[in-house]
Amino acid sequence: MRDYYSITELTREFGISTRTIRFYEDEGLISPIRRGRTRLFRHSDRQLLKNILRGKRLGFSIAEIREIMGMYRSPPGEAGQLRAIIRKVNLRRAELEQKRRDIDDLLSELEQTEEACLTRMAELGISPTA
Template sequence: MREYYTITELTREFDVSTRTIRFYEDEGLIAPVRRGRTRLFRQSDRTLLRMILRGKRLGFSIAEIREIIQMYKEPPGEAGQLRAIIRRVEERRKELEQKRRDIDALLIELDNAEEACLTRMAELGVSPSS
């Protein structure tokens, strides 16, 4: 296992921009070692970056990710962190399920509107493709 990674190596590994990594650094989520102007990331920074990106993919906010990371570093520790992640995943799932129901309802409304238009066009003797 390597001791340090450069920002370029992490951008390639995680397919993110240097700006993204710098943003997470500015937010205090990762803290690379500095040697002059060079940022050197430890294995722990690499692991945190993986966790941050996973949290973003799951739809967590930066504040939520910060809270989960902080739990790992302090009591209640990993068990508390895992409970918080489960709670956040359940909340996110509920939000997405509601969005799915909203989209399904909207699609039905669009189908009804389209059908009403097609019916009226048929009554007028007008072709829908003209």
Template sequence: MSHDNSTKEYSISDLAEEFDVTTRTIRFYEDKGMIHPERRGQTRVFLARDRVRLKLILRGKRLGFTLKEICEIIDMYDDVAGEKGQLNLLLEKIKIRRTELEEKRRDLDAAEQELIEVEGRISARMKELGLS
């Protein structure tokens, strides 16, 4: 459904295929008001802006942001703060997310170390009992 670059249009299936998501996923983001395709009869027509917003939504989800956070970041671009505000907010959110991931990594490392220790004690006890 594409024309020249300045008026490039996409069908829902074009975007679903490009981003490897279901059309249901795209409709979900539309229902949440995160993207706003035009309607031509029963057909949704997505413009370049919708494509960019969908790309940002999916990237935000991969980075672990909530839909609320993603909306806040994307919508800020249209706000008075514009791109500068959006970028500052995104940096703040990224720092918070990185801190959360670092904490999870420490927790996982500690849990793994504990499992290794327990495994070693069990193996030693099995040897004592002649079970290995």
């Protein structure tokens, strides 16, 4: 395992911009070592960044990610953190399932509208491709 990673190495590894990493630093989610203007990221910073990006992919806000990360550092500790993640995952899943139902309903409405238009065009003798 390496001691330090540069910001460039992390941007390449995770496919994100330096601006993104600096944003997470400004938000207090990661704290690299500073040597002048150079940022040196420890293995723990790399792991935090990986977890932050996972949280973002799951749809968590920065505030939610901060809350989850904070639980790990203080009581209720990892057990509380894991419970909070499960609650948030379940909420996010419910939101996405509702969005899926909404999309399915919308697609059905669009299909019905298209069918009605095609039927009316046929009645009028209009070609649908013209």
